Amino acid sequence: MRQVILGMVTCGLILGALGTLRAARAAESVSPRRLTIVPFTAVHVEDEFWAPRIRTNRERSIPHNLKWCEETGRISNFAKAAGLMEGKFEGIYFNDSDVYKVLEGASYALAQQPDPQLEKEVDRIIGLIAAAQRPDGYLNTYYTLTGLDKRWTNLPVMHELYCAGHLFEAAVAHYRATGKRTFLDVAIKLADHIDSIFGPGKKYGVPGHEEIELALVKLYEVTGEKRYLDLAKFFIDERGNTTHRQSYGPYCQDHLPVRQQSEIVGHAVRAMYLYSGVADVAAYTGDPELMAAMDRIWKDVTLRKMYITGGIGARHEGEAFGEAYELPNESAYCETCAAIGLVLWAYRLGLMHGDAQYADVLERTLYNGVLSGVALDGEHFFYVNPLASAGDHHRQPFFGCACCPTNVVRLIPSVPGYVYAVRPAQGDHPAELFVNLYIGGEAKIDLGLPQPVNIRQKTRYPWDGRVELTISPPSEAEWTLRLRIPSWCREATVAVNDEPAAPVVLSQLDRGYYLVRRKWKDGDKITLNLAMPVERIEAHPKVLADRGRVAVQRGPIVYCLEAVDNGFDVRSAVLARDPQFEIEFRPDLLGGIVVIKGTAADGRRLTFVPYHLWDHRDPGPMVVWVRQAGKPRHPDPNDPSWEGRLYRPLDPASLTGDETLTATEAARPSASHCWRNDSVEALNDGIEPKDSNDHSIPRFTWWDHRGTQEWVQYDWDKPVAVKGVRVYWFDDEPRGGHCRLPASWRILYRKGETWVPVNVPGSLPVVKNGWSEVQFEPVETTGLRLEVQLQPTWSGGILEWQVIEAR
Structure with missing residues (x-):
C-alpha cells in the first residue's frame, strides 16, 4: 500500500491531498526494497473461497464489531473526551485501539465496495475522534478522562504509543481508500505531537507494546514527512538501549538492542x-x-x-x-x-x-x-487457537480484551494486497510480476508501461491446484511473470497458451519462483498445475509433543479430526501405516470444503476437516497431530537430515515400529482437573522424564488445586488385561514451584458401572526422580483410574503413566 496505491486514488483527492501524494511518491523513490506493492485497491477478488469471507467481513464482522465497540463504551469514550457527553472512561486503557482497527477494516471494505451507510458511520466516528484531540495534538481517551498530567509517564504498561500507532494505520487506510483527509489530519497532528516529545535530546523511551514503529512508516509513506521515518528509527534504535532508562526485559523484546x-x-x-x-x-x-x-x-x-x-x-x-x-x-x-x-x-x-x-x-x-x-458467520472469534481440544474451547462473540476480533476485521479485507508484487524494470532487466498467492479475481497492475496490465486468475484454490492466468497488457511488451511454487508442492507443470512450457524443476527455481519471460500480448494464458496429494507431515524430533504423531495436510490446508465426524474422542485416534487417503469435495459442508478420509490402525475410517473450520458444529474433542502406527517414539533428535527444517513429509518407509498399540498408547486419558498450560495427553505421550523436575517435556498437573483429592483416568474401547502401573510424578521443588509428590494414591479399575480398587496390600510407593511401580492381581477392564491425595497446601502432577499389561 505504497507507491502504486497512491497512484490509484489520485482521481478522488482534493488539491491539498495531491500535495501529500507527491510527497509520498518522493518517499517511495528512496526505498531499497526489491519489490513494490500491488495494493488491495488494484485487486478484485472473485472466487469461492476468499470472496465470501471478504463479503462476510463487510456485511457482518464490521457491523458486529462496531456494535460491540458502541455497547462497551469504546466509541462513547471519544465523545466524553471531547466534552460532548458526561461520564467516566469505560473499559481497558487501550480500548481506543479497537475502534481504530475496526475503522481500518471498514476503510478497506469501502475501497472495495461503496457503502454509503457504512461510510456515514465511519465519518461520524472519525468526527468524534477529531473532537477528542487536544489542541497540542495529544489523543488518548483514557488519559484525557483520567488525568492528562499522567500522560507519557508509564510507557511500559499504558499503551499510549500503541494506540497512536493503530490510529495512524487506520487514518492512512481511510485516506488511501477514500481520498478524505479528515482522519489523516488527526494522525498528522498526533504524530507531530509525539515527535515533539520523543527523540534525541528529548524524551528517551520506547513503547511497552510495539506498533507505532510500523505505523509511523506508513504515515511517512503517504506524507513524505521524513521526521516520521526518523522517529520510527529512533524507537527501534532505543529498544534494548538502557543508557537513559531501565530495561523492560525480554517480554517487550527490550533485553538487547535489535541489531x-x-x-x-x-x-x-x-x-x-x-x-x-x-x-x-x-x-x-x-x-x-x-x-x-x-x-x-x-x-x-x-x-x-x-x-x-x-x-x-x-x-x-x-x-x-x-x-x-x-x-x-x-x-x-x-x-x-x-x-x-x-x-x-x-x-x-x-x-x-x-x-x-x-x-x-x-x-x-x-x-x-x-x-x-x-x-464462517463472521461474528464469533477465537483468541487462542490450540491444536488439540477436549471439546470445551469455543469461539466467542467478543472479548473484554478485544484485540483479536478487531484485528481479524482489518486483516481479511486486506488479503487482496498480498496476492501480487512488482520488481520494476532496471537497465536491461524488464519488469517482473510476482504471483505470491493464488486467489481468483482480476487485477490492474502498474509495470511501468503506458497503461496497467490486466491479469485475471481463475482457480478453485486452495481445494484444487489448477490456476489459469489470463494476461491482457495494453500493448505487446516484454516482462517476466514469476509464479511461486509453494514449498508444500513437490510436482508442478506450466503451460503457455495450452503448450507445455519448460519443466518445473524444484531444485532449479529462482528463490522459489518459476519464471516465464516473454513478449506478452492480449489474451496470453498461463496454466499452472500444482499437485495436491494428501500428505502426512512429521515434526522435528526435538518437538517432543509431536513424537510418534503426524499431521495431515493437503496443499496449504492443515487438517484435523473432530469427534462430530468420527463418533469418538479423536485424541486417541491412531493412523494405519497405509491410511489409504481419499478426498471428497462436500459442497454441503461448511460452505463447501474438501474432506479427507483415512484408515485408522483399528480399521475404522476417519474423516479429516480443515483445521481452520473446527468448532463450527457439535462440540467435542479435536486433534491436529494424530498418533501414527509404526512411528518410533524415540527418534534421534540430532538426525542431520533435519537440518534447516521444522516439518517435512513423512517417508512411509520410516515406519518401523509395531503396528499393534500397547495399552498405554491406546488409552484415552482424562482427569479431574488439568491446568490450562498442561495437557492430559502428556500422561501417555511416551516421553520418559530425566527427573521429576523435568520442564523440557510436556507434563500434566492439577495446578492450581492444592491439598485436594484428584484423579487421572485411562479408558479403552475394548477390555484390556492389566497387572500393574508405572507412574513418574512431577515435583518442581528445585525451581521453587508449587507441585510436590502426592501424600498418597490408589489404583482403581472399572467393573461394570463402578470403580473398584485393585488388590494391592499396603500403601503404594511414592518415588521422586524415578518410577513408582506397582503390580497387582491381573484385571480385565475398559478403564483404569489413579486416585491421588495431594499434600496439604501443595498441588501435584504426573510426567508419564505407563500400564503394565498381563499378556
Whole structure:
C-alpha cells in the first residue's frame, strides 16, 4: 500500500491531498526494497473461497464489531473526551485501539465496495475522534478522562504509543481508500505531537507494546514527512538501549538492542509488530545490521518456534514464545493476533528479499492460523487457537480484551494486497510480476508501461491446484511473470497458451519462483498445475509433543479430526501405516470444503476437516497431530537430515515400529482437573522424564488445586488385561514451584458401572526422580483410574503413566 496505491486514488483527492501524494511518491523513490506493492485497491477478488469471507467481513464482522465497540463504551469514550457527553472512561486503557482497527477494516471494505451507510458511520466516528484531540495534538481517551498530567509517564504498561500507532494505520487506510483527509489530519497532528516529545535530546523511551514503529512508516509513506521515518528509527534504535532508562526485559523484546538480537522471545504479538516495523525501517534505510537481525530472528521462529498452522506463541503466561521446539498442542496459546502479526512480518520480508519462503509462511499462516480465529458467520472469534481440544474451547462473540476480533476485521479485507508484487524494470532487466498467492479475481497492475496490465486468475484454490492466468497488457511488451511454487508442492507443470512450457524443476527455481519471460500480448494464458496429494507431515524430533504423531495436510490446508465426524474422542485416534487417503469435495459442508478420509490402525475410517473450520458444529474433542502406527517414539533428535527444517513429509518407509498399540498408547486419558498450560495427553505421550523436575517435556498437573483429592483416568474401547502401573510424578521443588509428590494414591479399575480398587496390600510407593511401580492381581477392564491425595497446601502432577499389561 505504497507507491502504486497512491497512484490509484489520485482521481478522488482534493488539491491539498495531491500535495501529500507527491510527497509520498518522493518517499517511495528512496526505498531499497526489491519489490513494490500491488495494493488491495488494484485487486478484485472473485472466487469461492476468499470472496465470501471478504463479503462476510463487510456485511457482518464490521457491523458486529462496531456494535460491540458502541455497547462497551469504546466509541462513547471519544465523545466524553471531547466534552460532548458526561461520564467516566469505560473499559481497558487501550480500548481506543479497537475502534481504530475496526475503522481500518471498514476503510478497506469501502475501497472495495461503496457503502454509503457504512461510510456515514465511519465519518461520524472519525468526527468524534477529531473532537477528542487536544489542541497540542495529544489523543488518548483514557488519559484525557483520567488525568492528562499522567500522560507519557508509564510507557511500559499504558499503551499510549500503541494506540497512536493503530490510529495512524487506520487514518492512512481511510485516506488511501477514500481520498478524505479528515482522519489523516488527526494522525498528522498526533504524530507531530509525539515527535515533539520523543527523540534525541528529548524524551528517551520506547513503547511497552510495539506498533507505532510500523505505523509511523506508513504515515511517512503517504506524507513524505521524513521526521516520521526518523522517529520510527529512533524507537527501534532505543529498544534494548538502557543508557537513559531501565530495561523492560525480554517480554517487550527490550533485553538487547535489535541489531544484536538473534532469538525470538517474549510476547508474540509485540514481537511481530516490532519486527514488522524494523523490516520497514531497514527497507528504507538499507541498514545491513537490521536486515541481518531480521534474517536471524526469522530462522529462529520458522525453524524452532512455529506451529504447523503458522501459529506462534506457545505459552499462556505472557502470551509468549517458549524455548526452542516447545510446541505443545492442547495447551498451545497461538493468539490470533500473533498469527496476523506473522503475516504482516512475512509480507514485509518478502518485499525486502523477493524470496518465496516468506510467502510460503504467509500462506500457511493465513489459511490456518489466521482463519481459525474467525467463524464462517463472521461474528464469533477465537483468541487462542490450540491444536488439540477436549471439546470445551469455543469461539466467542467478543472479548473484554478485544484485540483479536478487531484485528481479524482489518486483516481479511486486506488479503487482496498480498496476492501480487512488482520488481520494476532496471537497465536491461524488464519488469517482473510476482504471483505470491493464488486467489481468483482480476487485477490492474502498474509495470511501468503506458497503461496497467490486466491479469485475471481463475482457480478453485486452495481445494484444487489448477490456476489459469489470463494476461491482457495494453500493448505487446516484454516482462517476466514469476509464479511461486509453494514449498508444500513437490510436482508442478506450466503451460503457455495450452503448450507445455519448460519443466518445473524444484531444485532449479529462482528463490522459489518459476519464471516465464516473454513478449506478452492480449489474451496470453498461463496454466499452472500444482499437485495436491494428501500428505502426512512429521515434526522435528526435538518437538517432543509431536513424537510418534503426524499431521495431515493437503496443499496449504492443515487438517484435523473432530469427534462430530468420527463418533469418538479423536485424541486417541491412531493412523494405519497405509491410511489409504481419499478426498471428497462436500459442497454441503461448511460452505463447501474438501474432506479427507483415512484408515485408522483399528480399521475404522476417519474423516479429516480443515483445521481452520473446527468448532463450527457439535462440540467435542479435536486433534491436529494424530498418533501414527509404526512411528518410533524415540527418534534421534540430532538426525542431520533435519537440518534447516521444522516439518517435512513423512517417508512411509520410516515406519518401523509395531503396528499393534500397547495399552498405554491406546488409552484415552482424562482427569479431574488439568491446568490450562498442561495437557492430559502428556500422561501417555511416551516421553520418559530425566527427573521429576523435568520442564523440557510436556507434563500434566492439577495446578492450581492444592491439598485436594484428584484423579487421572485411562479408558479403552475394548477390555484390556492389566497387572500393574508405572507412574513418574512431577515435583518442581528445585525451581521453587508449587507441585510436590502426592501424600498418597490408589489404583482403581472399572467393573461394570463402578470403580473398584485393585488388590494391592499396603500403601503404594511414592518415588521422586524415578518410577513408582506397582503390580497387582491381573484385571480385565475398559478403564483404569489413579486416585491421588495431594499434600496439604501443595498441588501435584504426573510426567508419564505407563500400564503394565498381563499378556
